[in-house]
Amino acid sequence: MLRTHTCGDLRAADAEKTVTLCGWVDTWRDFGGLVFLDLRDRYGITQITVNPEHDAEMHKLARTLRNEDVIQVTGVVAIRPDDMVNPKLVTGEIDLKARELTLLNRSKTPPFEPGTTDPPGEEHRLKYRFIDLRRKQLQDAMIMRHRFTKLVRDYFDEHGFLDIETPILGRSSPEGARDYLVPSRVHPGCFYALPQSPQIYKQILMVAGFDRYMQIARCFRDEDLRADRQPEFTQIDIEMSFVTRDDILELVDGLIRYMMKNLRDVEVPEIPRLDHADVMERYGNDKPDLRFGMELVDIGEIAGGCGFGVFQKTIESGGRVRGLTAPGAAEKYSRKKIDELTAYVGDYRAKGLAFFRVQEGQLDSPIAKFFSADEQKAIIEKMNAQPGDLLFFVADKAEVTSAALAALRNRLGKELELYDPNDMHFSWVLNFPLVTHNPDEGRWDAEHHPFCNPVAEDLEYFKTDPSKIRAESYDLVINGYESASGSVRIHDPAVQQQIFDLLGINAEEAEARFGFLLESLRYGAPPHAGLALGLDRWVMLLLGYDNIRDVIAFPKTQKASDLLSGAPSTVDDHQLRDLNIKTDL
Amino acid sequence: MLRTHTCGDLRAADAEKTVTLCGWVDTWRDFGGLVFLDLRDRYGITQITVNPEHDAEMHKLARTLRNEDVIQVTGVVAIRPDDMVNPKLVTGEIDLKARELTLLNRSKTPPFEPGTTDPPGEEHRLKYRFIDLRRKQLQDAMIMRHRFTKLVRDYFDEHGFLDIETPILGRSSPEGARDYLVPSRVHPGCFYALPQSPQIYKQILMVAGFDRYMQIARCFRDEDLRADRQPEFTQIDIEMSFVTRDDILELVDGLIRYMMKNLRDVEVPEIPRLDHADVMERYGNDKPDLRFGMELVDIGEIAGGCGFGVFQKTIESGGRVRGLTAPGAAEKYSRKKIDELTAYVGDYRAKGLAFFRVQEGQLDSPIAKFFSADEQKAIIEKMNAQPGDLLFFVADKAEVTSAALAALRNRLGKELELYDPNDMHFSWVLNFPLVTHNPDEGRWDAEHHPFCNPVAEDLEYFKTDPSKIRAESYDLVINGYESASGSVRIHDPAVQQQIFDLLGINAEEAEARFGFLLESLRYGAPPHAGLALGLDRWVMLLLGYDNIRDVIAFPKTQKASDLLSGAPSTVDDHQLRDLNIKTDL
Incomplete structure (x- = not known):
């Protein structure tokens, strides 16, 4: 080894030892005839003092060092005087008096400093990813991701x-x-495809009798990318035989407890199992952030008879009037801010946003x-409002009230700081609809994929109203993100055929696909049954980051480019x- | 859960317990009014007895069962009479008296039985991989592969x-x-490429300061496939900073000891570190099978002056005469068999194969x-021959004697059973040439890849004789297979430039690639330095299999097809x- 210790190792107890460190020059000062270097590696930072009295040549070399140069230093560990101790560093009790200094590699002036508190724009960071990855935030992310995957593997093993x-x-x-x-x-003329998930292969592994399968699997989707999507991503992929839905939920509950205990030393309380229809009613979407309450409330009964035309007509035309109570928000939201919220719900197709400031026994509002x-x-x-609360209502078609109020x-919740952003809240959403109607194409689409088992008692709806068929499916929601998704699978070829018929997948197409x-x-x-958990996102949430690219060593941009x-x-x-092949441009 | 136990769980101590098993019908007999079923899952086989006296309907259903049907059985564990104990099964002391039987899924008649000792041709097995994977050989392989990768991850963690x-x-x-x-x-018009290895990315991770990296990485090569190659394969990929060559060797020595202790309960003796030039001289190739000796011997000094024209002329024209001693083989190889060996070395361009049977103090041979x-x-x-040994010699250009005798x-070694085929022998081959001359193209090619660091003392040969430059490289050889390959990397941009100059890679090309x-x-x-170990092959050798496709769940054929x-x-x-894009046919 080129070193005896890392830059995070040395303590007062090591005083007088002769040691060798390697690392990057994090900062340097040429002061009072001495050169002070902060030497950095993955494990920490150690201060080096280079004194010309020990070796004039060494001191001369040290004076040439600049940030990100790579050096090897042999020296003697010395306890710092009390007033020089740096409590911010674990090695802050000591410094290393250099005796020998070797320049291992010179660095060009880096485009930005890994220690900066103000990193440049993301494009620049991605292009110089080898510098960016030296930043503590990304070092922490890779270390957390390693620990995370190791624990996942240990648990399933x-x-x-x-x-x-x-x-x-x-x-x-x-x-x-x-x-x-x-x-x-x-x-020639044939193509492979990169897997969107190992779904079919893992089901075949169950058919082959492997009983309990897991894989941390790379998956690929050539989609137009949203902020939290990547063309290649990683999922924890699981499948089990001879189990019911609840066996899978218990297994994953155990995984969550194991991870949170090991990574955060937190005991996770019982993980709620919520019904999809109930969740849609109470929160307006199927992945509610349950770090806070603020449920949606239907005031249709009041609105239908009131004198406000918009509410009345909505109810008459079969729509809904739903709202929520923003606690203590009456004074916090000016008219201008409320206009912003109105524009915001407009993005979700709500045509307006009614609001009332709650006073003692009455409401204050233009309407x-x-x-x-x-x-x-x-x-x-x-x-259930108190004076000082602010009420918001959307009157529209049911699905618009859901989407708009869920976003609001x-x-x-975030603006009013209704939760601790470091909290992690886990919940299950169960019993998704098996299929949703696609009005544009006039057909039924699978809500998850065509291999989900229908709930047995709903089979009667196949002929009457397919929208009522529930799937034996489950999503895991963390802090408002869909973080895992799975289902009991169809193992009966006749049921599978029934689903294909419903989805309008003919025999030839089914055979081909x-x-x-x-x-x-x-x-x-x-x-058999299984699920897939999104690893990238779970790690991101654990770190409290809001950019999925910060937990991937070499991510791609939203244009699917690797700028490095x-x-x-x-x-x-x-x-x-x-x-x-030929390009066809 | 649909079961209380697996088919490998039950013992005499479980007698009288009521339990539920699930699995596949492995065999069935309708005998003496009873139905006997061997029920199989990943964990074992348990015998079920179905008696019409308990439930006539159940017995009627049991009579319809055929191989590979999937059932659930609840019954009472009974100790078998002494003369009915099956010592081949871990559950052989008991059978399960059925009380309740559920048919979970019917199977069509399988194209072959998972229990067969005579499986069909590989194409058929690959097409019906879900049946093939039920065979014990493949179940064992997947279980071993899981344990192997888990141990590798534990070690590096x-x-x-x-x-x-x-x-x-x-x-x-x-x-x-x-x-x-x-x-x-x-x-449009641009392409990604699947990685042949993560080589460049792992070097960048070192530049980014991650210090110790590992990944079990999927790699891809679009090559014409040999028997032991796959278009996608898996390697254990490692890179470390601030280390020397020997640090890597010690790390991997430790891995080998850890794996062999855990998987075979074997203590591995010191792993030899051999010099490339020496290995080529003694074994004729750079990946010798060292489970046995039989080194190559140069008899040029004798051959040059002998009366046998072929030997003499070879020496005169700068060729070599080398041979080996097949112990005790004089009587085992007839003239016909030796003719076969002559044809065999002909595949390696040897124009002939001289042989001598060793007698007391003299040789017997047509020549x-x-x-x-x-x-x-x-x-x-x-x-160093004894009477009864058989000597073989090849007289040719040096490289032909090496290739032919290494193959011979x-x-x-195999035909004479000079080793235990279950043995595993590990050795390092060090100091490969950095470059080899490509006479067709009139240029120097990198022996491994262009990022290998040259041995410092050989830098002088860059201008005089590049063939003499040794790389700081190392191959791990297991039983005659190159099983890992690595090197100290170049970290100095000037040295890297020197290598590119030697390889004729101009600045523009280097920049592009x-x-x-x-x-x-x-x-x-x-x-920094690192290496990559071929996981598939190591697992294959551990299992004693000779087909790499048997350790991959869903392999491709030699035409790179997935027949499933x-x-x-x-x-x-x-x-x-x-x-x-368009196809261009």
Whole structure:
């Protein structure tokens, strides 16, 4: 080894020892005839003092050092005088009196300092990712991510799961997202597809009898990227045989407890299991942030008879009037701020946002005059409101009230600081609809994927009202993010056929897309269930970061570019000729 | 859970317990009015007895069961009479008297039985992989592979390594093998490439200060496949900073000891560190199988002066005469068998194979007459031969004698059973040449890749004789397979430039292919080194299998096809249009 210790190791107890450190020059000062260097590595920072009295040549070299140069220093550990102790560093009790100094590598002036509290824009950081990754925030992220994945593997190993690798070069079966394709050289005109998930392979592993499968799997979706999506992402992928839905939920409850105990020393209370329909009613979306309350309330009964035309007409035309109570917000939101909120819910297609400041027994609002004293009291009671609260209402089609109020709820929860941003709240949402109607295409689409088992008692709705069929599915929600999704799978080929019929997938199409799964189901498929947890996002939430790219060593931009390597790039013509493809521009 | 126990759990101590099992019907007998079922899952086999006296309906259902049907059985554990105990099964002391039987899923007649001792051809097995994976050999392989990877991760975690994921969608920088390409939809005309290894990214992680990196990484090479290659394969990828070559070797020595102790309860003796030039001389190739000796011996001094024209002329024209001693083989190899060996070395371009049966103080051979009594004695002495041994010689250009005799040595070692096929022998081969001369192209090629550090004392040969420059590289050899390969990397941009100059890679090309690595080296790259171990092959050797596809859940054929899914396949035209490519057939 080129060193005896790391830059995070040395303490007062090491005084008088001769040691060798290696690392990067984090800061330097040439002061009072001495050179002081802060030497940095992954483990910490140690102060080095270079004194010309020990070695004039060494001191001369030290004076040339600049930030991010890589050096090796041998020296003697010395206890700092009391007034020089640096309590911010774990090594702050000592410094190292240099005896020998070797320049291992010179650095050009870095485009930004890893220690900066004000890093440059993300494009610049991604281009110089090798500098950016030296920043403590990203070092912490990679270390946390390592610990996280190690714990996940330990947990599933202890529970008898086998880590089995499934192919990256798979078959295209487009559903939902676009596939990334890989042209085959050996089979001209044919393509592999990168997996959107190992779904089919893990089901086949159950058919093959592996019973408990897990994989930390790379998945790929060629989608237009939102802020928290990446073209390649990582999921904790699980499947089990001979289990029910609740077995999966208990397994994952145990995982959550294990992770939070080990990573945060927190005991997680019971993880609520919520019904999808109930969640939609109370929070307006299927991934509510439950770090705070502020549930949606329906005032349709009051609104239908009131004198405010907008409310009345909405109820008459089959719409809904729903609202929420922003606690203590009456004075915090000026008219201007409320206008901003109105514009914000407009993004969710709400045509307006009614508001009332709550006073003792009555409401204050430009539209309060349309409501009788009794109606005002009834609203206050229904909304469980206190003087000083601010009430908001959206009157519209049911789904618009849901979407708009769910977004408003999240925004107000954050602005009113209704929760500790470091809290993590876990909940299950169960019984999603199996299918949703696609009015544009006039057909039924699978809510998750076409392999979810329907709830047995809902089979009767196949012929009458498919929208009522619940799936044996479950989503795990963390702080308002869908963080895992899974279901009991169909193991009966006849039920699978029934689903394909409902989804309008004909036999030929089913065979082309999932033929090998369907075939395997005919040869003794056990009842099985599973789920997939988004690893990147869970790690992001654990760190309290809000950018998923900060927990990925080499992420891609929203245009799916790797600014460090320059991928994707043009390639040599002979590479395309080998693959029997041409660009078509 | 649908079961209380697995099919491998029950023992005599469980007698009288009421339990529920799930699994596949492995075999069934309808005998003496009873139905006997062997029920199978991943954990074992348990015998079930179905008696019509308990439940006539149940018995009727049991009579319909056939192999690979999936059932759930509740019953009472009973101790078998002494003469009915099956010592081959861990559950052989008991059987389960069925009380309740549920058919979970019917199986079509399987194309072959998982229990067969005579599985069908590999194409058929790959097509019905979900049946094939039920065979004990493949179940064992997946379980071993899981344990193997878990131990690898535990070892590196204990040694402070961070598991960091590098991208699958990377940049094309073709070297050695062809890249798999992925057309970009967002950037028309541009392509990602799947990584041949995470080499550049892991070096950048060192530049970023991560110090100790590991990943079990999927890698991709679009090569024409040999028996033991796959288009996608898995490697244990490692990189460390501030270390020397020997630090890496010790780390991996420790890994080998840890794995062999945990997986085979074997203490591994000291792992030899051999010099490349020495290994080539003694074994004729750089990955010798050291489970046995039978070293190559040069008899040039004797051959040069003997009366056998072929030997003499070879020496005169600068060639070599080398041979090996096959112990006790004189009577085992008929003339016909030796003719086969002659044809075999012909595949390695040897024009002939001289042989001598060793007798007391003299040699027996059609060509013995060309050698004087003294020369025969000298050969016997030089070859350290005993009566009854068989000597083989190849006279040719040096590299032909190496290749032919190395192949012959491997074949004879196996045929003569000179080693226990279950043994595992590990050795290091060090100091590979940095570059080899490519006479067809008239240039120097990197032996490993262009980032290997040259041995410092050999820098003088850059201008005089590059073939003499040794790399600070190391290969791990297991049983004659190159199982890991690595090197100290170049961290000095000036040395890197020198290598590119030698390899004839001009600045523009270097920038296009590795620009982002070169740039990173300019910003404070620490000295670093690493290696990559082939996981698939190591697991294969541990299991004593000879087919790498048997340790991969869903392997591809030698034509890079997945016979289960049918990948690669044609895709919809609109998919190609989205990607701005056309097939060019």
